[in-house]
Amino acid sequence: MDEDLAPDETAAIAPAIPGISGELSAAILMMLLEDGDATTILQHLAPDEVKALGKGMFEASSANETDVERALESFVASNRDLSALAVGAPVRIREMMHKALGNVRAGNILSEIEPQSSAPSLDILRWMDVASISELVASEHPQVAAVILSVLTPEVSALAISSLDEATQTDLLFRSANLRSISAEAIEDLEAILMNYTSGKAHAPDVALGGRNEVARIVKNLPRPAAEKLLRSLRKKDRLLADAIEEEMFVFDDLAALDAKALGTILRNVDADQIALAIKGASDVLGEKMLGTLSARAAQTIKDDIADMGQVKRTDVEAAQKAVIAVARQMAASGEIVMGGKSDDYV
Known part of the structure; x- marks a missing residue:
């Protein structure tokens, strides 16, 4: 490297560390620490910092080797200029003052010179x-x-x-x-x-437990005969609740798990304009799969319709997707297709 380069120029040509967010980097470093050390750090953070770091730690659990290397490189780079005098300074200063002057005299002096914060x-x-x-x-x-x-x-x-x-x-x-x-x-x-x-008087925040969505997940994971029997029993107690749970069990994205034949059977019973709206709000993978079950001419027509739509209301898209799912549920109930729930325990 040219020794005549100014410090700023040297920094400018230094290799940059591949991008990794500060939040993810901190979360990865926390996961690498011993539990006791990580606990000590968390005890010194503000509530919003604990929440942000905790969320990042859940995400960091799936970090790969490259992410870990980048996090360590980022930590070293950002702390290269950190003075050793700054590490634990407040605690060290208080301890020195108390040992040298005694608790009373040290307390009086520290009350005047120590940076103030809330009690x-x-x-x-x-x-x-x-x-x-x-x-x-x-x-x-x-x-x-x-x-x-x-x-x-x-x-x-x-x-x-x-x-x-x-x-x-x-x-x-x-x-x-x-x-x-x-x-x-x-x-x-x-x-x-x-x-x-x-x-x-104070109370902890309510914890979200149960609800129709959670019950729908439970029923969805039961063998199909048992699931259908439970829904019938629930419908006797509360028809609207059973309908809501059944609606939660089969959502639009579940169509991606169907084979092309079953999906094509459903779409042949749905109006073309509803299919176009439904695909407009679908993932690319599901959208392509749906179009792939149609004839080339029908698929191209729907693609053209989607291109001409421009922006559409989310409520219109959701209504169209619910219409598709309603047809799917009806066909599943009649045995024309199979969707959702675990397969029967037959071989």
Whole structure:
């Protein structure tokens, strides 16, 4: 390399690391750590960071060897200029001060020189769901509510006050804007309020369980005779519910699992305009498979219709796809085609 090149020019011609997002890189690195080390890192992150990193870790579970290599290269490159003095600095400084001066004198000095942040005991606010925070803000004294808003991220604070009337919002923002510091006594009062609230009133977010979609998946995985028998029994208890579950069992994308003969049989019983709309919103693979079951002339006509459509309403596409599935369900019920559910236990 030419030694006369300026530093900026040298950096410019350095080989670039193949692209990998920062989120995926961080998630891969977390997965490579020992569980204890990863847990320690998570304990120091904000709730939104934990959510983002956790989501990335699920995605990173399918990362290949190249992704791992890129993540490690990215980590080394981004930390090449990181000073060793910065690693764990706050903890080291506090420990040195306490050992040298004693707890009381060190505490007095650190209170003056240490960068300020919200009290650790108030971090519980960052983990509360927005509905509980909004209820707390609405029920407490405005000055207490203003402090709460100041501890939260701006995004969460905005959601928390969104349901309040304009006068209350204005008052809280005015008070928050005029906050400068909070006394230890005020912090203690707020801690007591939070302890009381979280032990009695606050609630964890509801967990989505069950529902028609989950039941449809269960029934769909049963042997076909058992599935049909269950649906008949459900229909006696609640016809609309049984119909909804059956509709969830067979969705438009399931048509991709049919053989060309069965799929062609279905499409011959569907209007051409509905087929065109349905294919308009289908995946490329399913769309091509559907067209492949038609005659060359019919397929070309539908392709032309789709090209002339331009943008269409999603509701129109969904209605057309439901019409195709309705025909498929009718034909499956009559035994003309076989779709969904496990095959019968016959050999």
